[in-house]
Amino acid sequence: MELTMAQLASIGRWLNISLGSFMLIIGLAGSIINLWLFTRHRYRKSPCSRFILTSSIFDMLHLLVALFPRVLAEGFDIDPASWSTAGCRIRYYLITFSAYTALGCRCLAVFDRYACTSRSISFRQWSSFKIAYRFITINILIWACFSLPNFLFFNLVPMGTPLRLVCYIWKQEYYNYFAYFVNPVLYFALPLVIFILFTILTQKNLRMMKKSTRVKRLERQMTSMIILQAISNSVSSIPYGVQFAYSVVSHNAKKDAYRLAQEHLFLQITRLSYYINFITAFYIYYISSHQIRATIKRHLKFKEVSKTKEHTSLLNLSKE
Structure with missing residues (x-):
């Protein structure tokens, strides 16, 4: 039995509200824990921790400017980006800047692990705090400049039926540049x-x-963590790649309203899978690293002991 267009739209809305909200919560929580975890003395000893910290900051920024507004727009028909031209352009600047900066840090982290495990002494020098800070600075500057054209080529454009203002690329050449190259x-x-x-x-x-x-x-565990994250990022990018390939191949095909509704649902699913790259880092690290699990369990145990002592002290005071 085929689903109706209304049912397809309802599924897309439900996915954005339930799954999108869940991904937003666990993604922000994971990034915050990463910031706490990798600023601790034990984990600060590895240059790779700098890439993890930077990517966690930009993961969090990306979730706030990309996923959160998408949940509002697709789930509740509230699109903050359509409220003003300035808001539209700032949002899409930050989306591009945060996404590619975080991705760049993950690529640099994989390279750092390769350098760290190299048999060549001279090549191992590429895994150092000095090099890490330089790479991070260059990475941020490149993507900050790369994203600047978004201020020129994004605008509020009337689209859909009925017509409504949507934040979108208004120049076809820039759309093609993004769609077929970027x-x-x-x-x-x-x-x-x-x-x-x-x-x-x-x-x-x-x-x-x-x-x-x-x-x-520590370096061995960091290496295992980064390798697993690289594998996860590669796998989670496949639906996005498939959706893009399909959109290119079927671009000139004649499509009825029902097929467009099916494609829109598929687009919603692939867009949500795209955010996996920005929410899974901490959970991959937790699963793959015994030291991280031990650190978190030790911290939670310390909290429980502190609460027990505080409760005991209050009871003793009340008895007095």
Whole structure:
């Protein structure tokens, strides 16, 4: 039995409200825990922690400027970006800036793990705090400048039936640039190649130095964490790549209203899967690192002991 157009629209709305809200909450919580975790003394010892901290900050920013307004717009028909031209342009500047800066930090983290596990002493020097700070600064500056055209080419455009103002790219050439180069190449293909290449090379380094004690336990765990995150990012990018490929292939095809409704639902699903990259970091680290699990459990246990002592003290005071 085929679903009606109204049912397809309801499913999309429900997914954005329920799943989108859930992803927003766990994503923000995970980023906040990462900020707390990787500013602790033990984890600050690794240069890779700087990439994790920076990506966590921009993950949080991206969720607030991209996912949160999307939940409001697709789930509740409240689109803050359509309220003013300035708001529209600022939002899409921050969306592009935060997404690519966070992604750049993840690519740099994978490279850092490869450098850290290299047998070459000179190449291992690329894994240092000095290099990490330089890479992070360059990464932020590149994407801050790269996103500036959004201020020119995003505007409130009348779209849909009935017509309503939507924040969208108003110049076709810039739309083509984003649709056929920026998104497929810079967001999907290039990071995927970097993740796969340096994950394979790092795994090769780890096998070659399996019996070596040169790499500290913390660095080994950090390496495992980053490799798993790279794999997760690669897999979660596949639906986005499939959706883009389909949209290009079927661009000139004649489509009835029902097919457009089906494609819109598929688009909602792939857009939500896109945010997996920005919400899973902490949970991957927690699963893959014994030290992180121990740190969090120890902190929670300390909190419980503190509360018990405080409660006991209050009882003793009341008895007196």
